[in-house]
Amino acid sequence: MARPAAAYEPAVPARPACAYTSCYCEENVWKLCEYIRSQDQYPLEEFYAIFISNDRRMIPLWKQKSGHGDEPVVWDYHVVLLHVSSREQNFIYDLDTVLPFPCPFDMYSVEAFRLDDGLRPEFHRKIRMIRADLYLKTFASDRSHMKDANGKWQKPPPSYPCIETAGAPKVRQPQS
Secondary structure: OOOOOOOOOOOOOOOOHHHOOOOOOOHHHHHHHHHHHHHOOOHHHHEEEEEOOOOOOOOOEEEEEEOOOOOOOOEEEOEEEEEOOOOOOEEEEEEEOOOOOOEHHHHHHHHHHHOOHHOHHHHHEEEEEEHHHHHHHHOEEHHHEEEOOOOOOOOOOOOOOOOOOOOOOOOOOOOO
């Protein structure tokens, strides 16, 4: 008799135990990558930071915590973590979604992305994938993109210091 396939073991703790700051998705994903590297449960090369944006910096995502009902949230950009698993199913880790955490990729793409066919062209999304090991080595942010013209925070920053990596220039705004 064939044994059932082993259930997927999440690469990070349950959502409430993860480092999280609202509106700092790129740092939240960096912290998830850092945790995964420290645990050595999965090869870090199976994970990707996924930057979602477009030239107009207006991308709709559904099933977001800050959304209302079935209305999308329009972000300037959003970053999630993709696990390209050696098993049959891939998973998305998005700390800003109301979908499961982690979420099967197929479910996330249908529920959160929806199809570009039904969107006006200015909302079509572009995606940039960065392998997690490279993201940990090269991502840095001075958080200046989160300050208004008067230097005040638009949203409170994380409690930990700015992320700096050796030799990486500080990223002012993720590129689409």
